[in-house]
Amino acid sequence: MKYIKVHWEHSFDDEPTELYSEIDDSRYEVRKVEVFSTGDLTFSDQSTPKNISTLGELPIPSLNEINQDPQFKAIYIDADEFENVWIKAIKK
Numbered sequence: 056m057k058y059i060k061v062h063w064e065h066s067f068d069d070e071p072t073e074l075y076s077e078i079d080d081s082r083y084e085v086r087k088v089e090v091f092s093t094g095d096l097t098f099s100d101q102s103t104p105k106n107i108s109t110l111g112e113l114p115i116p117s118l119n120e121i122n123q124d125p126q127f128k129a130i131y132i133d134a135d136e137f138e139n140v141w142i143k144a145i146k147k
Contacts, residue, residue, distance in 0.1 A: 056077055056078065056079060056080075056085065056134070057077075057078050057082075057131060058075070058076070058077055058078070058131065058132045058133065058134055058136065058137040059075070059076050059078065059115065059118065059129055059130065059131055059132065060073065060074070060075050060129070060130055060131075060132045060136070061073065061074045061075075061076075061121060061127055061128070061129040062127070062128045062129075063126060063127055064125075064126045064127075064128075065126060068091075068092070068093075070091075071089035071090055071091050071097070072090060072091060072092050073089070073090040074087065074088070074089055074090075075087065075088040075089075075090070075132070075136075075137055075140045075141070076111075076115060077137055077141075078115050081114060082114035082115045082116075083110075083111070083113075083114055083115070084099075084110040084111045084115060085100065085101075085110075086098070086099070086100040086110075086137075086141060087099045087100075087108065087110055087111075088137075088140045088141055088143075088144045089108055090140075095147075096140075096143060096144040096147050097144070098141065098144040098145055118130070118131065
């Protein structure tokens with residue numbers, strides 16, 4: 056598994072400002088946490104109802120591809136950082 060964090064610079068109140076994704080070897084999302092500017096968190100995995108948050112249907116692009124868009128800043132993170140955010144999200 057790989058783990059990425061994407062900061063999304065925008066002014067939309069109903070869209071997340073940070074996205075954390077656990078991705079498999081084919082670059083599909085396995086779990087995801089969305090962080091909003093209000094501090095609200097949503098999460099998704101294979102068992103999450105689709106009305107809360109959803110996993111991407113396509114493979115996640117490479118970090119270079121994501122970072123070509125100036126509104127996004129993507130980095131790899133370690134499993135511990137992802138797990139900390141995941142636990143925080145599922146406890147809310």
